[in-house]
Amino acid sequence: xxxxxxxxxxxxxxxxxxxxxxxxxxxxxxxxxxxxxxxxxxxxxxxxxxxxxxxxxxxxxxxxxxxxxxxxxxxxxxxxxxxxxxxxxxx
Amino acid sequence: xxxxxxxxxxxxxxxxxxxxxxxxxxxxxxxxxxxxxxxxxxxxxxxxxxxxxxxxxxxxxxxxxxxxxxxxxxxxxxxxxxxxxxxxxxxxxxxxxxxxxxxxxxxxxxxxxxxxxxxxxxxxxxxxxxxxxxxxxxxxxxxxxxxxxxxxxxxxxxxxxxxxxxxxxxxxxxxxxxxxxxxxxxxxxxxxxxxxxxxx
Numbered sequence: 001x002x003x004x005x006x007x008x009x010x011x012x013x014x015x016x017x018x019x020x021x022x023x024x025x026x027x028x029x030x031x032x033x034x035x036x037x038x039x040x041x042x043x044x045x046x047x048x049x050x051x052x053x054x055x056x057x058x059x060x061x062x063x064x065x066x067x068x069x070x071x072x073x074x075x076x077x078x079x080x081x082x083x084x085x086x087x088x089x090x091x
Numbered sequence: 092x093x094x095x096x097x098x099x100x101x102x103x104x105x106x107x108x109x110x111x112x113x114x115x116x117x118x119x120x121x122x123x124x125x126x127x128x129x130x131x132x133x134x135x136x137x138x139x140x141x142x143x144x145x146x147x148x149x150x151x152x153x154x155x156x157x158x159x160x161x162x163x164x165x166x167x168x169x170x171x172x173x174x175x176x177x178x179x180x181x182x183x184x185x186x187x188x189x190x191x192x193x194x195x196x197x198x199x200x201x202x203x204x205x206x207x208x209x210x211x212x213x214x215x216x217x218x219x220x221x222x223x224x225x226x227x228x229x230x231x232x233x234x235x236x237x238x239x240x241x242x243x244x245x246x247x248x249x250x251x252x253x254x255x256x257x258x259x260x261x262x263x264x265x266x267x268x269x270x271x272x273x274x275x276x277x278x279x280x281x282x283x284x285x286x287x288x289x290x291x
Contacts, residue, residue, distance in 0.1 A: 001187060008180035012173055019169040022289030036285045043281040051183045052274045057120040072139055076146050080290055083150035090151055
């Protein structure tokens with residue numbers, strides 16, 4: 001039960017970090033985008049591992065979800081950082 | 092003469108009572124009913140594709156997206172994240188308590204109440220946007236905003252119903268299956284919130 005409460009506290013803290021990193025006006029820049037996405041990815045990983053209890057599942061499932069989340073992180077980070085080039089190429 | 096070890100947990104006792112569990116291959120080691128995990132994988136793929144689509148749409152028209160995103164209430168979105176994360180914690184606690192044979196209904200009812208609070212906050216947010224004339228027809232940002240958050244809110248509403256069902260018919264497998272759906276809803280929101288409300 002204690003691990004669940006610790007997980008909840010980490011999730012709350014990471015949400016506060018996201019809110020702080022994403023506040024204000026103007027672009028976030030690569031560092032801000034990376035920080036907000038990293039916090040979201042870490043939260044997703046904690047939910048899968050502790051809340052959904054993937055610790056109990058075969059190791060391949062946890063690794064597979066981690067790969068999927070990392071691919072999503074890389075794709076979103078790339079699109080948000082390189083958006084002028086992507087926009088120009090698609091227009 | 093061989094001795095059979097007595098089941099030490101509620102899980103073992105229920106498995107012993109039900110006989111040998113069905114073989115779902117690689118899905119067998121996942122908590123709850125494996126069919127729920129097939130749904131979870133499908134939902135994550137669908138929302139993942141929508142998140143990429145949202146990011147690409149923003150790359151095509153960053154000025155409109157950034158100005159429109161500035162109309163959203165980032166604080167309210169963050170508060171709703173905390174509400175859903177706390178609800179997920181209560182559901183996880185309920186499953187652990189059920190697994191060790193302790194009372195779990197108060198935690199489940201608390202989780203459902205927080206799910207209702209999430210929807211109430213979302214309704215306040217929609218009311219504010221619509222009151223300011225920001226609707227589906229405003230621009231592509233608001234089309235995607237209502238599509239993504241509305242689709243997610245429908246999952247929250249369905250999740251509350253599912254939590255109610257498994258609180259009533261509360262075998263451990265039912266509870267784990269309902270919890271898996273609820274955590275999936277939670278997981279999608281922790282990805283949706285930064286993409287729609289924060290990234291620019």
